[in-house]
Amino acid sequence: TDPPHSFFSLSPSSLSVDKESVQRQIDELSTFSDTPAPSVTRVLYSEKDVLARRYIKKLMEQAGLSVREDAVGNIFGQWSGSEPALAAVATGSHIDAIPYSGKYDGVVGVLGAVEAINLLKRSGFQPKRSLEVIMFTSEEPTRFGIGCLGSRLLSGSETLANALKETVDGQNISFFGAAKFAGYNIHEEHLSNVFLKKGSYFAFLELHIEQGPVLEDEGVSIGIVTAIAAPASINVEFEGNGGHAGAVLMPARNDAGLAAAELALAVEKHVLDSGSIDTVGTVGILELHPGAINSIPSKSHLEIDTRDIDEKRRNSVIEKIHQSAIDIAKNRRVKLSEFQIINQDPPALSEKSIINAMEVAAQHLNLSHKLMISRAYHDSLFMARISPMGMIFIPCYKGFSHKPEEYASIDDIANGVKVLALTLAKLSLATYCGAA
Amino acid sequence: TDPPHSFFSLSPSSLSVDKESVQRQIDELSTFSDTPAPSVTRVLYSEKDVLARRYIKKLMEQAGLSVREDAVGNIFGQWSGSEPALAAVATGSHIDAIPYSGKYDGVVGVLGAVEAINLLKRSGFQPKRSLEVIMFTSEEPTRFGIGCLGSRLLSGSETLANALKETVDGQNISFFGAAKFAGYNIHEEHLSNVFLKKGSYFAFLELHIEQGPVLEDEGVSIGIVTAIAAPASINVEFEGNGGHAGAVLMPARNDAGLAAAELALAVEKHVLDSGSIDTVGTVGILELHPGAINSIPSKSHLEIDTRDIDEKRRNSVIEKIHQSAIDIAKNRRVKLSEFQIINQDPPALSEKSIINAMEVAAQHLNLSHKLMISRAYHDSLFMARISPMGMIFIPCYKGFSHKPEEYASIDDIANGVKVLALTLAKLSLATYCGAA
Ligand SMILES: [Mn+2]
Ligand SMILES: [Mn+2]
Ligand SMILES: [Mn+2]
Ligand SMILES: [Mn+2]
Structure with a gap:
């Protein structure tokens, strides 16, 4: 040599x-x-x-x-x-x-x-x-x-x-x-x-x-x-009925923004549950529509980034995030209108x-x-x-x-x-x- | 007459x-x-x-x-x-x-x-x-x-x-x-x-x-x-260190976006805990900075609307929201850089x-x-x-x-x-x- x-x-x-x-x-x-x-x-x-x-x-x-x-x-x-x-x-x-x-x-x-x-x-x-x-x-x-x-x-x-x-x-x-x-x-x-x-x-x-x-x-x-x-990124969208922040009583709501908040916390939970320091997950983008203080969010958009040096472990986190999105949508009576894995590279x-x-x-x-x-x-x-x-x-x-x-x-x-x-x-x- | x-x-x-x-x-x-x-x-x-x-x-x-x-x-x-x-x-x-x-x-x-x-x-x-x-x-x-x-x-x-x-x-x-x-x-x-x-x-x-x-x-x-x-509106801001979504490991993070997500859910909880159908609360605005999929949020901004026909009950919800914001900031090691009651009308x-x-x-x-x-x-x-x-x-x-x-x-x-x-x-x- x-x-x-x-x-x-x-x-x-x-x-x-x-x-x-x-x-x-x-x-x-x-x-x-x-x-x-x-x-x-x-x-x-x-x-x-x-x-x-x-x-x-x-x-x-x-x-x-x-x-x-x-x-x-x-x-x-x-x-x-x-x-x-x-x-x-x-x-x-x-x-x-x-x-x-x-x-x-x-x-x-x-x-x-x-x-x-x-x-x-x-x-x-x-x-x-x-x-x-x-x-x-x-x-x-x-x-x-x-x-x-x-x-x-x-x-x-x-x-x-x-x-x-x-x-x-x-x-x-x-x-x-x-x-x-x-x-x-x-x-x-x-x-x-x-x-x-x-x-x-x-x-x-x-x-x-x-x-x-x-x-x-x-x-x-x-x-x-x-x-x-190995990085992966996911786009998620929830849709609810929105409405006036004063007039719609709490039991009648299906707030797409709160669904997004729950999913952001679920991402953190699933990442921490992986048990490995090498698993990370981030919600860097969370947008509410229409985005007015007196309007219940009728739509929310999240972009999730998750990575690991172990591809299988990362993919299992993605699956758990997907399941959470489905569960949250069901519990909050919002529609999970998008769950798109944008990329999932080895x-x-x-x-x-x-x-x-x-x-x-x-x-x-x-x-x-x-x-x-x-x-x-x-x-x-x-x-x-x-x-x-x-x-x-x-x-x-x-x-x-x-x-x-x-x-x-x-x-x-x-x-x-x-x-x-x-x-x-x-x-x-x-x-x-x-x-x- | x-x-x-x-x-x-x-x-x-x-x-x-x-x-x-x-x-x-x-x-x-x-x-x-x-x-x-x-x-x-x-x-x-x-x-x-x-x-x-x-x-x-x-x-x-x-x-x-x-x-x-x-x-x-x-x-x-x-x-x-x-x-x-x-x-x-x-x-x-x-x-x-x-x-x-x-x-x-x-x-x-x-x-x-x-x-x-x-x-x-x-x-x-x-x-x-x-x-x-x-x-x-x-x-x-x-x-x-x-x-x-x-x-x-x-x-x-x-x-x-x-x-x-x-x-x-x-x-x-x-x-x-x-x-x-x-x-x-x-x-x-x-x-x-x-x-x-x-x-x-x-x-x-x-x-x-x-x-x-x-x-x-x-x-x-x-x-x-x-x-x-009686309506009230509150502006909240959390600040953390942000950083790269791939490189910063989970224990090192203080994610201002997750603090915002927790507070949004806390608003809902305190409103529901009031026990009255007349209490409502909404997070209609939730913004993350810098707002990139591969960046941990270093700043989050929320605008909260809460109303009641009972002024005292509504004000007690506001106090609970404030306490939650303080607790969340402490637990997540982010700074509660703003908690401003914009208006609190009778x-x-x-x-x-x-x-x-x-x-x-x-x-x-x-x-x-x-x-x-x-x-x-x-x-x-x-x-x-x-x-x-x-x-x-x-x-x-x-x-x-x-x-x-x-x-x-x-x-x-x-x-x-x-x-x-x-x-x-x-x-x-x-x-x-x-x-x-
Ligand atoms: Mn109006
Ligand atoms: Mn009007
Ligand atoms: Mn870069
Ligand atoms: Mn680079």
């Missing part, structure tokens, strides 16, 4: 990250937001998303990468290797941000990837396999309720390609209409052009903040992800040889590291369907994410970039996945 | 309501809406509200009334009596409509009042005291969270006049800014000009759909209101002599009638603070209100208009309230 000479030539001291530039880029990118700083809100195909995409493409060009975009706006920046016929090694993440979130989630893995390329170029490294930076379209489900839209499509999801033809956002704007606004004139038949064949990439890597407190608590610099928890495992390459890189850089599970999902979950996959985590402040307080120090980011760069270099020289 | 000749000259057969016109007016008014038919949404000072106000003023002018508006847009149409120095007899209601509601709530009492005037004119009646039709500004709390804004101000609420200086809507538009959009350029010091002195009116009457099922169920044509239930009693005049009118018209309580509040609740008050209810379909299915038949509306007209006539001839 001796690495070839050109890999070891990357001595830790020769690998210097331009921290100032990376921090400036993070700060500049965060200004493309629909809510005031320190919060960031950058929603798929919005004006701010378009500006941010332009910013990323410019950085890729400045790094000397040749840039292309696919039909839905996944952006690829390639550094041609000396053997361009071989499958490339890819890395990347997303830059969309849910409402009122922070500036590091996803962003670190896109700007960090470009900086890893810059760093390898500065160090004089020449890749054999091409290296590719990917910025994925809509990792967050904010606008169309579909998480990892870009990578899911890259992984060849026919289901998604078909669903997108009918998909609309909360303002009833179609996916195609929104894309057109952002400059992507998608024809239905172009969607399958986005699909990548299995084997298109030799390996896929993603650098990301941990979004949990473990690395910070334990003072460890690098997390090496061995598996990504967990993904990192490739053994990539885990190994990341460990070697961290050791080479003398950085403390540990194997861990990703409880958040990432584009890597879908890239794993078409490519060997690995993820690098760095510590973030108190594990905060999806809120303005999200923070990662530039030193921790630089450590992540170096591990990424070394791993990319190592894999770009590898003959087959499993060798180094 | 013999009524004067000019009252008895109004024989039932001479009192014919122009049902076709009234129905057409109801239908026309319902088209000024921000949501599609059959729903109606007409929010204070919106473009549609401005158009609807113009429509009402035109109808008043066509009825020969002299029209004036006060600073906040309460609209008054006067028919001068033969003794204009005497306090006038007034009647009216509102035309604003909460989101996705119906076309009869309030509207019947405004269009019905104008038709009562037309009918009295057609019959040759000449009032002694002037008769006045009032269209109140914002009976519904939709936009600024303040119910009966216009009548509350007419009743001399200094508290409201002061609060309005700081009041903003959900989009952070100030009350004054919204009013300006609608053409009302209000100066702070003009607000107290809206106040009416006690005794400004000899009597105030309001015609309204029941918004409950009693009259329809029992086949009774006219409800004569003896008291209006119930209002109808004037004995006006009840009597309404009963006489119904008998004279040979209409079945019954004494009843209003569980919904109305502008009459506030007019009762400055004037003797009475209310006339008519049946409505299944008791539906605040939703598109709200309906009252034109025959029932015509019955209500006739009782209103006769009562207005009777009171306009009365020397002091209590005589006929």
Whole structure:
């Protein structure tokens, strides 16, 4: 397993990250937001998303990468290797941000990837396999309720390609209409052009903040992800008769809002009953119609997220939630007008040889590291369907994410970039996945 | 108690309501809406509200009334009596409509009042005291969270006049800014000009759909209101740490959304525990922040409405809700960042002599009638603070209100208009309230 000479030539001291530039880029990118700083809100195909995409493409060009975009706006920046016929090694993440979130989630893995390329170029490294930076379209489900839209499509999801033809956002704007606004004139038949064949990439890597407190608590610099928890999301709707909040007496009511409140608490109960710390469940969206103080809710809409590293255990929680929804509807005489499992993805495992390459890189850089599970999902979950996959985590402040307080120090980011760069270099020289 | 000749000259057969016109007016008014038919949404000072106000003023002018508006847009149409120095007899209601509601709530009492005037004119009646039709500004709390804004101000609420200086809507538009959009350029010091002195009116009457099922169920044509239930509204906010729905494990959470769900169910419990059918409580608004499927709610906002005909019992429910909010916040380690009682009004009693005049009118018209309580509040609740008050209810379909299915038949509306007209006539001839 001796690495070839050109890999070891990357001595830790020769690998210097331009921290100032990376921090400036993070700060500049965060200004493309629909809510005031320190919060960031950058929603798929919005004006701010378009500006941010332009910013990323410019950085890729400045790094000397040749840039292309696919039909839905996944952006690829390639550094041609000396053997361009071989499958490339890819890395990347997303830059969309849910409402009122922070500036590091996803962003670190896109700007960090470009900086890893810059760093390898500065160090004089020449890749054999091409290296590719990917910025994925809509990792967050904010606008169309579909998480990892870009990578899911890259992984060849026919289901998604078909669903997108009918998909609309909360303002009833179609996916195609929104894309057109952002400059992507998608024809239905172009969607399958986005699909990548299995084997298109030799390996896929993603650098990301941990979004949990473990690395910070334990003072460890690098997390090496061995598996990504399996997420599922469910849309639920209850309907009752509504009516005037003063005039309809309590026994005559069938309040869709109270049904939703009961189900939210039932989700928590079933998750806790699983007995495993790894089971989580969240009601992040709960909306009442008509939403007036003097009107009994006639409709309620919930969106439930539940995840586990054990797919079977997670699916059993979903079944219990479904049973509760049925029971609540019956007891409260409301109609369960929707119980739709939007997605119910299997967990993904990192490739053994990539885990190994990341460990070697961290050791080479003398950085403390540990194997861990990703409880958040990432584009890597879908890239794993078409490519060997690995993820690098760095510590973030108190594990905060999806809120303005999200923070990662530039030193921790630089450590992540170096591990990424070394791993990319190592894999770009590898003959087959499993060798180094 | 013999009524004067000019009252008895109004024989039932001479009192014919122009049902076709009234129905057409109801239908026309319902088209000024921000949501599609059959729903109606007409929010204070919106473009549609401005158009609807113009429509009402035109109808008043066509009825020969002299029209004036006060600073906040309460609209008054006067028919001068033969003794204009005497306090006038007034009647009216509102035309604003909460989101996705119906076309009869309030509207019947405004269009019905104008038709009562037309009918009295057609019959040759000449009032002694002037008769006045009032269209109140914002009976519904939709936009600024303040119910009966216009009548509350007419009743001399200094508290409201002061609060309005700081009041903003959900989009952070100030009350004054919204009013300006609608053409009302209000100066702070003009607000107290809206106040009416006690005794400004000899009597105030309001015609309204029941918004409950009693009259329809029992086949009774006219409800004569003896008291209006006392409403209270409360704003609550919980705050937690939020975070990523995948990454933050269950024991580390303090979910502001689940705190809200628990409080909504606690409201129901305390209301049911009161032991009286007359106690009601509703959570009509429950909002989560940031409102993303993969984000733990870091903030929740509830608006609670609770009412009773017994003020003390209702206030005890409010105390229990407050205690629950405190307990839930403690157990869930969230912050109870707001528990604000927005209003906590006392119930209002109808004037004995006006009840009597309404009963006489119904008998004279040979209409079945019954004494009843209003569980919904109305502008009459506030007019009762400055004037003797009475209310006339008519049946409505299944008791539906605040939703598109709200309906009252034109025959029932015509019955209500006739009782209103006769009562207005009777009171306009009365020397002091209590005589006929
Ligand atoms: Mn995210
Ligand atoms: Mn992310
Ligand atoms: Mn109403
Ligand atoms: Mn009303």
